[in-house]
Amino acid sequence: MIFELKKFEIKDLPTNIIWAVSILTVIGLLVLKSISQHHIGTILGNPFSKQILFMVPAIISTIIIIFIPKYIIHKYAYLIYVFGIIIVLLPFLGKSHAGTYRWLDIGLPFALQPSEFAKIFTTIALARYLSDHNLKMKLVTSTIFPIIMVLIPTVIVLKQPDLGTAIVMIVPVLPMLYWAGARPFYLFLFLAPLFSMLTAFHTIAFTIWAIILGLTIFIARPKLLLSLLLFFGNIFIGLLSPILWNSLSAYQQNRVLTFINPDKDPLGAAYQIIQSKTAIGSGGLFGKGWGAGTQTHLNFLPVQESDFILSVIGEELGFITISIVLLVFGYFISQIMKKSYLSNDRFSSLALVGFATILLSHVFVNTAMTVGLIPVKGLPLPFISAGGSFLISSYFMLGLILNLSINYSD
Amino acid sequence: MLKADNLVSIRQYLVSIVIVWILIAILLARFFYIQILSHDRYRKKANTNRIRKVTTTAPRGLILDRNGHILVDNLPTYVLTAIPGELSEKGQKFGFISKIIGLDSIRVSKNYSKYYRGRFISTRLAKDLTFTQISKLEENKLDLEGIYYQQIPERYFPSRVRASHILGYVKEVDKKIRKSIPNKSEYELGDMIGWNGLEKKYELYLKGKRGVKFYEVDNLGREVGYVSDLPLINPKPGQNIVTTIDIEIQESIEALMKNKRGVILVGNPSSGEILGAVSAPDYKPDLFTGLMLEEDWKNILYDPGKPLINRFNSGLYPPGSIVKMVTVATLMKNPKFDPLTLQDCAGAYQFGDRLFGCWLGQGHGKMNLNSALINSCDVYFYKTVNLYDLGLLSDTFNEFGFGATTKVDIIGEAKGLVPNKAYMNKKHGRYGWSKGAILNFSIGQGELLVTPIQVLNYINLLATRGEANTPHFVLGTSLPENTHPQISSENWDRIINAMGEVISHDNGTGKKAQPNSPMVKVYGKTGTAENPHGNNHAWFVGWAEFSNQNYSIVVLLENAGSGGAVAAPIAGKVFTNILKKQDFASK
Incomplete structure (x- = not known):
């Protein structure tokens, strides 16, 4: 392959990605302005002005990242991965916030959530590992080390405990391995135990799963001994999962249970889901109008400025705007994947598909939660939800996406 | 320059894109179902069936003397509150309230801004209302939309001793206090917090746990009843504390120190228990x-x-x-x-x-x-x-x-x-x-x-x-x-x-x-x-x-x-x- 030797130029920045982010940001600010109408008090007490304030460091970080040469990012990938692990460990040294160790006090009037950055650092390190080594991805062993690399920070984040961010952190490894050439069958094998565990609580679901598992193994045709091992290993894990279930923290169990039967926990999660669905459903096609959402403004809607901001959009601006938001997200993520596909080097390509997956996980988990498709997870919506360190980390990632999208020679 | 070439195939790319759009489509379909197909159901629910969460104050634990005599008790008192979002012509209403129950209207509006925490959070206007005052308000209820009253327990000292420096006192949690305490989520404005003496030292035992009630309110914010499938959680009263004080000794030494400046302490030497302190x-x-x-x-x-x-x-x-x-x-x-x-x-x-x-x-x-x-x-x-x-x-x-x-x-x-x-x-x-x-x-x-x-x-x-x-x-x-x-x-x-x-x-x-x-x-x-x-x-x-x-x-x-x-x-x-x-x- 012949490379055009090309310099980095600002005009090569993908304008469609910038447009997509701008639309999302503006919609987010509009909604936050509506929520903030009745807030009184300091600047930091009002989600809208707080968001505006945080936009400044956020955009500055994007601009700085754009100008960092690719090879620097590649060179220090492992170093910042280690840095990421250190910063997610730091909160454990301090005081807990409401029983969790997600937040890092840095002497400012707001706290940082290091895991928001660690998920990005982990993806970069993974991209470097998978691009540097001319891995024989057809071998199952080649996929084990990358998975360990992701598991280290994920387990720490899980321990904080922050199930939502842990999920977002671990998911990118799957498409990255797939793009690096791993056999989809192996990825399936990694996911299989999870399904075995989840379906184990329901006899019919477990039976169906066992059939799918058997068929997949049959089609892929590994050696007989391995096939039997895989099949019965999964069944065993499934049978073991009630024991594992008891080892989960009470709040995690609570969330899963609430999802299965929302009437069980009216104080917490179910109350939130009921209120969220009522807000969205009552919004209809065009919504109740900006600033006129009764669910929102009567304070029925919980954490409306971050986790449930989409419910405010649904109530006040209707299905039309929800569709715009989701389509823009879909377009945005597809564009990143396209840039990844068109990238000249494997490192950029893998990092980009990792970032796309991070964004997709955020969008899917947050959205599915607000409409009651999955249990309540404390995950915000990128570029729309209020939140200091989350906003900055999203724009930080945007800087990386823009940078790696351009094909240039260092 | 980065060495490794990109080897992603068009097939890998297309599979990924398809997965992205399938997920987006699932979400859109769900929104379509909730917002368009179930719109009428949810609109009714939003208009007639709003659920409001109201927390109720837990009574603080009692403080007793060594023989079980009550030194600090709770007395229920009436508190007048307003929901700011339901209140129209605020000034006029405050004036009206002050007139019918004989309160200072400036004081009422001062309290209003002191306790204000959000448009739909009940805000205290006055406390220690008598039953007569409450009945007068009840007579004029139709003109007082957005005004409510609640019963809350308040500290009361039934015994014949003062023991003020031992017992200490509680303070109403205001915005400043709420900011300064570490477990602020457990307190609401207007709650009581031990601020001195035993009330402060044993705050964790005395304070109890708030209860939660879910009310259904109509689209004007009026309560229509409890929500049956969201059970109510009763407040958990604080634990009682038995002091070492002997009320008889305390009474006698307080009498001896009347109009004097100084201290009397009476104790049990070996156990270290303090029987009286003034x-x-x-x-x-x-x-x-x-x-x-x-x-x-x-x-x-x-x-x-x-x-x-x-x-x-x-x-x-x-x-x-x-x-x-x-x-x-x-x-x-x-x-x-x-x-x-x-x-x-x-x-x-x-x-x-x-x-x-x-x-x-x-x-x-x-x-x-x-x-x-x-x-x-x-x-x-x-x-x-x-x-x-x-x-x-x-x-x-x-x-x-x-x-x-x-x-x-x-x-x-x-x-x-x-x-x-x-x-x-x-x-x-x-x-x-x-x-x-x-x-x-x-x-x-x-x-x-x-x-x-x-x-x-x-x-x-x-x-x-x-x-x-x-x-x-x-x-x-x-x-x-x-x-x-x-x-x-x-x-x-x-x-x-x-x-x-x-x-x-x-x-x-x-x-x-x-x-x-x-x-x-x-x-x-x-x-x-x-x-x-x-x-x-x-x-x-x-x-x-x-x-x-x-x-x-x-x-x-x-x-x-x-x-x-x-x-x-x-x-x-x-x-x-x-x-x-x-x-x-x-x-």
Whole structure:
């Protein structure tokens, strides 16, 4: 392959990605302005002005990242991965916030959530590992080390405990391995135990799963001994999962249970889901109008400025705007994947598909939660939800996406 | 340049894109189902079936005396609240409310801005409403949209004692307080939080847990009823606290301190339990509940008697002669010390170029250790300072618990001051002080400062030969380790016998502490402490052996004169009262 030797130029920045982010940001600010109408008090007490304030460091970080040469990012990938692990460990040294160790006090009037950055650092390190080594991805062993690399920070984040961010952190490894050439069958094998565990609580679901598992193994045709091992290993894990279930923290169990039967926990999660669905459903096609959402403004809607901001959009601006938001997200993520596909080097390509997956996980988990498709997870919506360190980390990632999208020679 | 080429195939790319759009499509379909297909159902729900979460205040735990008499109780009172978002023509409504129930309308609007926390959070307008006021509001309910009332428990003091410095008080949580407390999520504006005394120290036990109710409200915000499938959670009342206070002793010592300034502490020497404690002047315990007028507050704050100060816990006083037993214990550490050696007291003692006087100007004549304690002769102690140095003396003070907090379970304890070499060098320079300072310390003067609670602990240690537990106010709490001075039993006998003779001897300075019954044996020591703030402070410390148990006592009267003449008789009265009570009980 012949490379055009090309310099980095600002005009090569993908304008469609910038447009997509701008639309999302503006919609987010509009909604936050509506929520903030009745807030009184300091600047930091009002989600809208707080968001505006945080936009400044956020955009500055994007601009700085754009100008960092690719090879620097590649060179220090492992170093910042280690840095990421250190910063997610730091909160454990301090005081807990409401029983969790997600937040890092840095002497400012707001706290940082290091895991928001660690998920990005982990993806970069993974991209470097998978691009540097001319891995024989057809071998199952080649996929084990990358998975360990992701598991280290994920387990720490899980321990904080922050199930939502842990999920977002671990998911990118799957498409990255797939793009690096791993056999989809192996990825399936990694996911299989999870399904075995989840379906184990329901006899019919477990039976169906066992059939799918058997068929997949049959089609892929590994050696007989391995096939039997895989099949019965999964069944065993499934049978073991009630024991594992008891080892989960009470709040995690609570969330899963609430999802299965929302009437069980009216104080917490179910109350939130009921209120969220009522807000969205009552919004209809065009919504109740900006600033006129009764669910929102009567304070029925919980954490409306971050986790449930989409419910405010649904109530006040209707299905039309929800569709715009989701389509823009879909377009945005597809564009990143396209840039990844068109990238000249494997490192950029893998990092980009990792970032796309991070964004997709955020969008899917947050959205599915607000409409009651999955249990309540404390995950915000990128570029729309209020939140200091989350906003900055999203724009930080945007800087990386823009940078790696351009094909240039260092 | 990065080496590895991108090898992603069009197939991998397309599979990924398809997955992205499938997920987006699932989400869109779900929104379509909720927002378009189920729109009518949810719209009705939003309009008629709103669920409002209301939390209810948990009553605080009660505070009881050792025999179960209630010292602090809860009384339900009515609170007037408003939901700002449902309130139209605010000013006019406040005026109307004030008119019908006779409140100051400026006060109502002041409260409104003080408690405002959000458009749909109930905001307090007034409290302590009477039932009549509530009925008047109820009559005019139709004109008072957005105005509600609630019942909340409030602190109430049913007993005949004040005990204000022990019990402390609760404070209403306002925005500033809420910001400053670590567990702020557990408090709402208008809640009560322990702010002093036992109320503060045992806040975690007393406070209880809020309950939750879900109301259904209609689209105007009016409550239509409870939500049946969202069960109500009743508030969990706080735990009761049983104090060591004996209400009868407390009542008697409060009466004795009426119109005086000072402290009386009565304790059980071995257990460390405090049976009565008064810091006078004090304030009415309900001062901080209900509406406090600014005038009342100023009166209290600028009262020259400083009633808000807890004298037994944070008051610092020169001890005077009551600490002479510490000096004795220091002397006993020197094997050369002979308690029988006589020292001549001529009323004053020349040390270097300074003359140190005895309290008795004419002098006590020849004194040994025993008679020096009985007569509280100062010159005896001046003449024996050569037997120890400042380090040994300050160590012995520390062994009796001075110079450190006793860790009594009331917040704000002062630790006093026991000057040691390092302190003196720092304050006066290495050569800026002489042995003359030790002469002052030996009779409890100079820079020495103690708190009455330390003195109680000291007297408990003397009464129990060093075995006493840390003083405390709540029965059965886990106690911090007390100090235990090590003294030979022969020497304990010597000290304790002398303290007995302080009361029983004809010349004893503490004679007047004897109650009018020979059955009770009293041990003690008087003190008359010079201080820079006027007349001498009068001290009496000691303990009395009753048939069933011992009682230790600390009496301090600020600027009242001689300990023997003023403080000892009060101790005598306290013992007499205890005796009367016991006789009454046995009959």
